Amino acid sequence: MGSLDLPYASSFKGGSETFLQNVFESILKTYLRKNPMAKTIWELVKSVDNEKISYDHFFFRTFKVDGYGIDSLASFFMDYGYKVGGRLDFPKKKVQVLWLSPPDVHFPDNGYGIGNGPLPRLVIAELLVEELSPESQEIIRKYLKPEGGKQAVLSSTLGSLIWEKPTSTDFNQLAKESEFAAWTLVYGYTMNHLAFAVHRLKHRFSDIKCVKEYFEEKGFELNKDGGVLKVSEDGLLLQVSAMSEKLVVEFADGVTQIVPASYIEFVERLVLPQFKDMPCDEIKEFHRREGLEQASAYHIMESTRFTANNSNMGSFDLPHSSSFKGESEIFLRNVFENILKTYLRKNPTAKTIWELVQSLDNEKICYDHFTFRTLKVDGYGIDSLSSFFMAYGYKIGGGLDFPKKKLRVLWFSPPDVHVPNDGHGLGNGPLPRLVIAEVLVDELSPESQGIIRKYLKQEGGKQAVLSSTLGSLIWEKPTWTDFKQLAKESEFAAWTLIHGYTMNHLAFAVHRFKHRFSDIKFVKQRLEEKGFKLNSDGEILKVSQDGLLFQVSSISERLPVTFADGVTETIPASYIEFTQRQVLPEFKDVPLDEIKEFHRREAFELDNANHVMESTRFTTKF
The missing domain is CATH 3.10.180.50 (2,3-Dihydroxybiphenyl 1,2-Dioxygenase; domain 1)
Structure with missing residues (x-):
């Protein structure tokens, strides 16, 4: 997908900018709490870059069924000034993606992080459930009750499933047809990954090639699908992502398995040719390559690839959990x-x-x-x-x-x-x-x-x-x-x-x-x-x-x-x-x-x- 020259949203539709920032902070804390390896990488970036970090985008996965799809998250953020930036379709994965550009909020020249730095783009993917087999559709619909998607943002901040925890049988059956679906059924609205904005970092992390070398030296497994360093056709969008770590998941039937969790990404957006002569200290985000790249995005989604049949770790008694109105x-x-x-x-x-x-x-x-x-x-x-x-x-x-x-x-x-x-x-x-x-x-x-x-x-x-x-x-x-x-x-x-x-x-x-x-x-x-x-x-x-x-x-x-x-x-x-x-x-x-x-x-x-x-x-x- 080529560069998109879309305007940033200029204002909030009422409501507090601080509230929006607090939502992001909570989503980030939950993501780091649930993903130890991602937290380790995040802390390394903070330590090397004197804690002045910036984010390119936050990425989420959803199901397009009964109000649980892209809109379940996007509607909240669009109320706070986010605007549609573009779309990507992945027919083989039965997935479509929407990315949103952030509102134009004031932040100081040296602003960083969520608190006083640029807000991240949002990338929200949805699985086209109706294109799956009847058996897979039935599994998904069994858990996702109508209107539960209204609590998508709340679920993301808490890192807690809206629906009942699936059984290992349903999870494994679903994974045979769609790993995306199986991942989403077990992790829900927890952030799938965050991407650092390399072009906003300082010191050695301001060059994505140095980032790649650094984490290879540290022994982190990077996503090699399509090459470790993924470059857009125009050469202006560079991306590197880690492979997600495998975590123990306890299923509703008492079975435990190793399942890929979330991961972390680095994005460098180069200056557009028409702005190449601008002084570095005058370069803003809109002077850089915007949007996402179809091929690169496809390869990056493989960071949660299920490399083998998930190991069954036995069963044990789980505390009784009653349900009411079908939700968790x-x-x-x-x-x-x-x-x-x-x-x-x-x-x-x-x-x-x-x-x-x-x-x-x-x-x-x-x-x-x-x-x-x-x-x-x-x-x-x-x-x-x-x-x-x-x-x-x-x-x-x-x-x-x-x-x-x-x-x-x-x-x-x-x-x-x-x-x-x-x-x-x-x-x-x-x-x-x-x-x-x-x-x-x-x-x-x-x-x-x-x-x-x-x-x-x-x-x-x-x-x-x-x-x-x-x-x-x-x-x-x-x-x-x-x-x-x-x-x-x-x-x-x-x-x-x-x-x-x-x-x-x-x-x-x-x-x-x-x-x-x-x-x-x-x-x-x-x-x-x-x-x-x-x-x-x-x-x-x-x-x-x-x-x-x-x-x-x-x-x-x-x-x-x-x-x-x-x-x-x-x-x-x-x-x-x-x-x-x-x-x-x-x-x-x-x-x-x-x-x-x-x-x-x-x-x-x-x-x-x-x-x-x-x-x-x-x-x-x-």
Whole structure:
């Protein structure tokens, strides 16, 4: 494919550039975590080039079936300004490829990496499933349920399959016809490879021939298909790729096999002939050869070649995994794990309390509920989060209204999944309830509505769960002036505008603890002894009218936030809660070791919830 002179996208369609960069950072971290050899090469490049690295493109594989194809990823990035650069077709592989050029964002002359360097191109390949044999089609469709592709970007950031893990039988049968299909079925939306932009590197890595020699000397296996150094017909696009390493994969039927994973590539784009006389320090990306090369791309895809029948390494028992609506429980649990990690990373005091509980209860902790705050406007309200979780079996448990706060709350009960008797945490314990609150924006003053609508662009709420896992705002960071003005009318709205979909608080299930923390009065006493400030609004120990629901919460710590206009102020962050649900009177004679969650007091108490929300009270009036 020759050089394409296509314009770069000039702007984002609303939404935060920082959010997009955080998505890329998370995709990259997942790729490096899952591919040790690629990480080793990446670290070598960083060390040689003084950590100033730039990327040419990120590459993904998909299935063209039931919304799982190219568009499942491309639609997200095109919302952030990416534009179609060109297409490639590979009839023999039954694959087509789309590449996207990045938006034109400002970065300093010495900018590098994802944080302040040029954004990478995106290359997304899709397997034309309908061109496969009926048997292969049936295998793929068995795993890929309708609409699951909506979570493609989230899946890529987590490195977790949306669908159930395949059996080795299905994998091996599929690999006979299409290695591309088999690879994608087992790795999903995890990035297939990244490519360094050699022409942006410094020192010895700025010449792709030196790159090739360096990694050959280091003993890395390079892709020889079509020659180690792949050169386009016009001589302006040079590419070298490593062969993917082979990793152990555990299949759903207990069989383990060695399967090719991801790999890494180097790309050098030479200056176009019409710009050859330009000074080197004035050369920009658009002065260089653009696009991809059909033949080279074909050969590079062979970096994941299955060199032999994959070794069967025996079988072993895998933990039970229930499914609901046909999708992966593991994926849902991974979403929760990442939401929790982000919450703990962003809230040091909450993390300290969490670690205290973990240490006292021998690390066997369980959660009662996770709570989020939203803004009911243009698709950003409760449904922006709940629609995802309801697709995984969550059901509406009830609602609460807070007219004075102009709030509405819905809580959701988790799906009935198998939990071992000693199950705990998010890995194999009971799933938490979800509590999602929304500000009724239309009931606020016109001025407050104007502030909120200025930041929240239409359809941005589609990425609510992704935002929560990353802890990154979908919208632009607000100014201190707007934040302060909004807080005068609604502290809840102001808190949500600055913290977004980051989890507002988690609640431990005290009644599921062992040892001393199984009594909420002891919890209260221990936290006070440790000097943690507890929420005394409506009493520290909040008791429901029926005496069966007990709650204690901390006061959120105040953390410095730098606003868009450069002002830095301390703002309430998230907090932590403890909830104890007593056994219902009709089950008081059930033996303790037979008590299940449904034997206990369910739901929430309006007055208590109103008081608990004061844990993020702004002590300063603006």
